Amino acid sequence: MRIVALGGIGEIGRNMTVFEFDGKLLIVDCGVLFPEDHHPGVNVILPDFTAIRDRLDDVVAVVLTHGHEDHIGAVPYLLKERADIPLVGSQLTLAFIEAKLKEHRITPKTIQVKEGDRRTMGGFDLEFVAVNHSIPDSLAVAIRTAAGMVLHTGDFKMDQFPLDRRITDLGAFARLGAEGVDLFLTDSTNADVPGFTTSEKDLAPAIDTVFRTAPRRIIVSSFASHIHRIQQIIDAAQRHQRKVAFVGRSMVRNMTIANDLGYLKIPQGILVDFRKLEKTDDHKVVLICTGSQGEPMAALSRMANKDHAIRIHEGDTVLLASSLIPGNENAIYSIINALTEIGANVVHKGNAKVHVSGHASAGELAYCYNIVKPRNVMPVHGEWRHLRANAAIAVSTGVDQRDVVIAEDGVTVDLHRGRATISGKVPAGLIFVDGDSVGGITEDTLRERRRLAEEGSVTVLAIVDAETGQTAEVPEFFTKGFSCSSEDLDKAGAAVDKALKDASSNRQGGRSLSLETIIERATANWMRRFYNRTPVITAIVVDA
Template structure:
């Protein structure tokens, strides 16, 4: 297997007749999926998603792919093909369309409905092209055939891209549930037909490549959910992704069987389930769904709430319930069902919410203590089937952390793919398909782009480092007034500290050290205020590091008079 190198140069111009694949997200991480395919001077984008921040990225709302390498060629983009409606595949579309609003969006009916609702909030009216499985569309030089795949959201599609320079099969996110709730199977016959025609590069979902065997069918969860409903003595609160139509359908069906009413909580949940219902993907039993405002009039044992917050998001409904900051007052006898898996990096936040709910007296049912969720991604056994059916000439694992990509590559080799034709790449690593052979050609800049409040791309690692220091180490400001001609102290130092357990009086111990350091600088003829500020910073930093064992943010202010 070929490996990327941190010192890869910029790629050379694409050879005539070749196909270039540039992942701008989703490789080496779970989220931010975006792949750019180039041929004959034209670009096709597959997915454009976001990554959600972790604890070491305080204040960040979303993380976008780095569009910089394609913005100068934005008129060459023929379309954005969206494989399905999850945020990590469609969430960044509004931010790309800000640069050019008429880039066509291509996807299934549900996917386009979800992205259109998102774009409406950004006041963007997109140009869309709806497609269905089995359909083909010519998008510039790219001849795209769409293939049904099963996932944890309805209407997911793989895309088989034909170009004069080679063929590519991109699975998107998929699994091979043989008993899907919506009866929509992954179309392995279409995969086989693509394989018979010849797949030069197979880009396949790696998320569950380390998991042996086959992913559990969604249908098997119905009994476990029914069991939760039977045992619940008061209200049931179900937390899941706001796009997980299948799971919400199971909850609605269980509520009908148990004689309960269901209310949706959370703006994204209400919006997405409304769209799914209007389009016929969610079937709401008569009389089951009620407005959340009417719950107070119902007995507790007839109430089900479906809300967001299964990943411990601090502002989501479930977290606010755990913090007693929500109109729904969780208490003794309530049952909370977390009907989702843990996204890597969210473990602490989720367990914090679970502990908070249990402290309030709720019974919390989650994947760790009951079989209440299955993955939406193919496990190793399913991936092996796909490799044997498709028989690709080259393989490029996508969608996953590095360990997932490596495991997926090893599965490909086990089925007979030449190790030299399994390309392991990370975000920004450019892969060229030339004369039927895929090779790494270089790399383009591909950093994180942070959405921070109303700003996009203005926050950087230095800013996040400052925030982490403020959060973890505290803050000290020092005000000193000096004579403009001699540099001698006229007033101060005045010290203000925040984020320390120690009493403020302890900081009086450093004042003589600041005075001594400034007097020494004045004797040496230092009068520049910037240099004097550095003198103060060193004096305070040395003392606080030795005395309190902390490395706070230090803001010295030296004023001339």
């Protein structure tokens, strides 16, 4: 069996792993990565489908371990290339992806499974195992083939007191371990955190304190898929006799699905339309919205920027009920500062116990390794510090160092005769979604965008005599985001004139560059020399 991650290794997001056996392909998860500050203008980042694009007919199914965006968000883009690939997942996971696909006008072929089910897809015998995570209905998957068994945990933790009473099935892990797990793919996100992850129920006192002490409205920001946290907020609202309104398209959509399927329990009469809350006393209002990661277009960000129908007022309490995704820290603290400037009291993980992780810490991972006793280990889902920490835990529980494979996106791992080894590499670059464009922009495009943001731009309009190759009038300069005095621009114009004269002489000797290139180089050199700046230079040449 060949295993290759097309995303999710060395990063938090873009999870997608392809398993190949006997000419058939099985995909586990197909998620997105959220952009960081150095990805200006990018909506989301997809896995690279290049390695499987010519073999999509060989794909027997996509198994979705749970309904978070970093595991299902790229499915619409994959199905646009082959719409009838079966999607396998739990009830809630499929409901979330079906709603997302409806927006893309795709009707998927779905196969609903639950813990304990076994399905054969092509040459893959799949068994599904209940795992506890920050979203209900999460599943691990055991993949059996003639080449051996792989156990993929998906995202999981070992909360012994989950809100839905659905714990990670360690008995199934032990049973699979006794049968013989040849390769264990394990969630690495919290591998560098000692001990065990705090239980969800331990957040109740801190959340209750927020509700008890908030003098006016409470605005809660959370992931639109974090049903457990939303349930805690609704329960607290009921205890403190507050009305609740959902704000934001994805929040309304997901909570409606969760309520309809019974994963969210909303007491009768507590839920109202946020537009009707204007007539309700502030101390009886709770608004639940998206934007906990500082996303520019999410509801909370727009509220902070005073660009939303709901305005934050002095005395309001804003509760950020999610963790910081690496890379989003600046955006989140910018939102916190903006809200604080307005006069809101902002409660977040840094100053109150209002969030716990959905991922297993080091103690839980060690526990699992001791139960499963895998022959080989491949850490997944995490940045490099997480992957290395996970590998160290595996070794400390008795896994031979040689049997721990730390791969990276695109690296192929072959499982043969009970041994996992790196065998090669396939393309696995970042595919950027920019508006309606998929893959149209590159790292070079982003580099130029960053330069525009940091250095500004200068456009040079030069009227040039076609016969002499020299300027007929003084060049004009138009600047955007670049500060320069008119006297200095006259000097830059002189540098352009000199460069054209020198180039005209060189051309007579046989050398030739376009006039635009000559002007751009001369302007860039002058700007660098006198301003120590490198704006984006564009030359427009008009024939005199």
